[in-house]
Amino acid sequence: MRDLSRQAVIERLRRDPAPEVLVVGAGINGAAVFRELALNGVRAVLVDRGDIAEGASSALSRMVHGGLRYLETAELALVREGATERNRLLRNAPHLVGPLRTMVPLYDLWGGTFAAIAKLFRRPTTSGRRGAMLIRIGLMLYDWLGSRERTMPHHRMLSRDAALTAMPGLTRSIASAAEYWDGWVSHPERINLELVLDALAAAPQADALTYAAAEGLGPEGVRIRDTLTGETLTLAPRIVVNAAGAWIDRVNAPLGINTRMIGGTKGSHLVIDHDGLRAALGDAMLYFEAPDGRTCIVFPFLGNVLLGTTDIRVEDADGVRCEESEIDYLFAVLKEVLPDVAIGREHIRYRYSGVRPLPYVDAATPSLIPRTHSLVPSEPTPERPFPVLSMVSGKWTTFRAFGEQAADEVLHRLGKPRSVGTQSRPIGGGAGFPADRAGWIRDLARETGLPDTRIADLLARYGTRARDAARAIAAGPDAPLEGLPRHSSGEIAWIAREEMVAHLADVVLRRTLVALRGEASEEAVRAIAAVLADTLGWSAARTAEDVDATLALLRDRHGAGYPLKATRPVSATS
Numbered sequence: 001m002r003d004l005s006r007q008a009v010i011e012r013l014r015r016d017p018a019p020e021v022l023v024v025g026a027g028i029n030g031a032a033v034f035r036e037l038a039l040n041g042v043r044a045v046l047v048d049r050g051d052i053a054e055g056a057s058s059a060l061s062r063m064v065h066g067g068l069r070y071l072e073t074a075e076l077a078l079v080r081e082g083a084t085e086r087n088r089l090l091r092n093a094p095h096l097v098g099p100l101r102t103m104v105p106l107y108d109l110w111g112g113t114f115a116a117i118a119k120l121f122r123r124p125t126t127s128g129r130r131g132a133m134l135i136r137i138g139l140m141l142y143d144w145l146g147s148r149e150r151t152m153p154h155h156r157m158l159s160r161d162a163a164l165t166a167m168p169g170l171t172r173s174i175a176s177a178a179e180y181w182d183g184w185v186s187h188p189e190r191i192n193l194e195l196v197l198d199a200l201a202a203a204p205q206a207d208a209l210t211y212a213a214a215e216g217l218g219p220e221g222v223r224i225r226d227t228l229t230g231e232t233l234t235l236a237p238r239i240v241v242n243a244a245g246a247w248i249d250r251v252n253a254p255l256g257i258n259t260r261m262i263g264g265t266k267g268s269h270l271v272i273d274h275d276g277l278r279a280a281l282g283d284a285m286l287y288f289e290a291p292d293g294r295t296c297i298v299f300p301f302l303g304n305v306l307l308g309t310t311d312i313r314v315e316d317a318d319g320v321r322c323e324e325s326e327i328d329y330l331f332a333v334l335k336e337v338l339p340d341v342a343i344g345r346e347h348i349r350y351r352y353s354g355v356r357p358l359p360y361v362d363a364a365t366p367s368l369i370p371r372t373h374s375l376v377p378s379e380p381t382p383e384r385p386f387p388v389l390s391m392v393s394g395k396w397t398t399f400r401a402f403g404e405q406a407a408d409e410v411l412h413r414l415g416k417p418r419s420v421g422t423q424s425r426p427i428g429g430g431a432g433f434p435a436d437r438a439g440w441i442r443d444l445a446r447e448t449g450l451p452d453t454r455i456a457d458l459l460a461r462y463g464t465r466a467r468d469a470a471r472a473i474a475a476g477p478d479a480p481l482e483g484l485p486r487h488s489s490g491e492i493a494w495i496a497r498e499e500m501v502a503h504l505a506d507v508v509l510r511r512t513l514v515a516l517r518g519e520a521s522e523e524a525v526r527a528i529a530a531v532l533a534d535t536l537g538w539s540a541a542r543t544a545e546d547v548d549a550t551l552a553l554l555r556d557r558h559g560a561g562y563p564l565k566a567t568r569p570v571s572a573t574s
């Protein structure tokens with residue numbers, strides 16, 4: 001493969017500053033359209049002002065779904081698309097996307113019917129819980145809309161007794177429950193990265209650069225600032241795809257586009273370490289309604305539990321964090337549904353927040369804002385000789401379909417045919433994923449001399465890319481990492497070399513699940529920093545600066561009281 005180091009990419013861009021397409025934003029939508037274009041022979045350049053998946057694409061509820069609740073606003077096409085993409089992701093990314101049994105507690109038979117009718121016509125309505133009849137009709141429709149390429153069971157309704165037997169901790173106020181299957185993604189940041197790496201591996205004409213912000217229009221084209229060095233370079237693309245999520249309007253304004261496209265809402269999540277909560281959920285997700293009608297989720301997540309989410313309009317997407325009032329809200333709604341589980345702030349291991357890049361509309365209630373994605377074209381002007389296509393909204397689940405739609409428009413404008421499709425194309429370590437995992441693990445363990453358990457961990461994290469990781473680890477040097485029993489220095493060094501790492505936080509927060517699992521103790525962060533410094537040739541001063549910045553980020557944006565407690569012994573599979 002060609003040299004993918006920052007320096008090499010920057011030199012290539014200086015030599016050839018006129019790509020066919022510049023994609024701004026390396027969240028899931030930017031990565032998806034970049035992959036489509038690269039695979040179809042387009043000279044595409046992807047830039048992000050931060051790391052890959054640093055925005056909303058690392059802040060989701062991690063559900064891979066059609067969106068049951070969008071049925072109420074009659075977004076049937078969106079639900080069908082989401083459910084179909086869910087089914088495809090289960091097949092194309094089996095290393096990171098899996099099925100999730102979901103329970104919906106129900107409190108009466110007819111509740112919410114009038115509110116649902118009002119929502120259908122997008123009329124403001126008082127919020128309230130949906131009853132069994134509404135959910136049953138919704139789930140029948142949901143099963144039907146998600147029948148294409150389906151592998152999971154259909155829904156079933158449970159009596160009160162059956163529901164309380166299946167989940168004994170549920171509130172006694174339920175009248176019944178529904179059970180259905182959706183998907184979940186353990187590590188969406190890696191899928192985001194793998195889309196970019198797949199594109200770069202398959203398409204020598206494509207390039208990607210992180211920590212490179214699109215900052216406006218100069219006489220020669222779009223100004224890109226390297227946020228690591230402060231240097232700028234100018235690119236003169238034929239088309240710009242603006243995939244900057246909640247920042248779309250901010251990227252568009254200096255390009256002379258002043259239409260307001262985005263009206264974001266913030267959502268926060270908590271990662272909770274609580275035995276009683278884990279036991280109450282078993283292996284299922286609870287998809288439940290708060291008394292105010294908001295839908296919340298709580299499900300077992302890699303040995304902890306993920307609880308979310310809020311939905312609050314925000315004007316500025318920068319630096320959002322989970323506020324104390326949101327924690328109070330999430331604790332209160334959980335108490336309603338699992339009244340015997342007593343959680344407190346001391347059980348929070350990590351918190352995160354992100355902004356949904358929803359279309360700007362004048363809806364009083366955030367849940368009434370349409371979730372459908374759209375590609376908004378802004379045609380060239382005398383000052384700006386290229387069109388800008390803005391990718392507005394879109395759920396994480398539908399990234400492939402949205403990327404495909406945007407790429408089709410770009411290919412049409414470039415007059416190029418589509419030669420490669422992605423509907424059944426595996427993503428990253430999903431390629432060649434073994435049906436016989438045990439056999440695959442045994443063979444690689446034999447080849448590399450690493451223990452079976454280690455290979456199993458690597459397979460769960462990297463899919464079949466685990467082969468490269470294991471070979472690199474076996475080739476050494478490799479040593480245990482202080483405070484991080486799940487990882488080793490050889491593995492982190494492999495990530496540093498292969499996965500576009502520019503900052504310590506890239507590895508602590510996104511390439512690995514160290515932060516999300518609540519394992520980013522100071523000693524663990526320093527141990528990772530030492531490996532990165534060694535592998536990437538960072539100076540002591542630069543490393544110390546990055547350590548301080550990462551610890552501050554963990555404390556200010558994600559921490560429930562840093563330093564975090566020491567890592568628990570490894571139990572759950574990685």
Ligand SMILES: Cc1cc2nc3c(=O)[nH]c(=O)nc-3n(C[C@H](O)[C@H](O)[C@H](O)COP(=O)(O)OP(=O)(O)OC[C@H]3O[C@@H](n4cnc5c(N)ncnc54)[C@H](O)[C@@H]3O)c2cc1C
Binds near residue numbers: 028053055058354
């Ligand atoms: C709380 C919450 C829960 C959610 N839950 C789910 C869920 O369970 N399932 C689901 O399917 N979807 C879910 N979503 C929706 C989903 O996460 C988002 O719709 C999706 O991630 C948006 O991706 P994006 O690429 O458009 O935006 P982003 O991921 O935000 O990417 C935009 C990128 O643009 C970059 N950028 C900004 N300005 C510039 C610039 N000047 N130059 C270069 N780059 C720039 C940013 O750094 C960022 O990386 C949820 C969202 C939130 C917030």
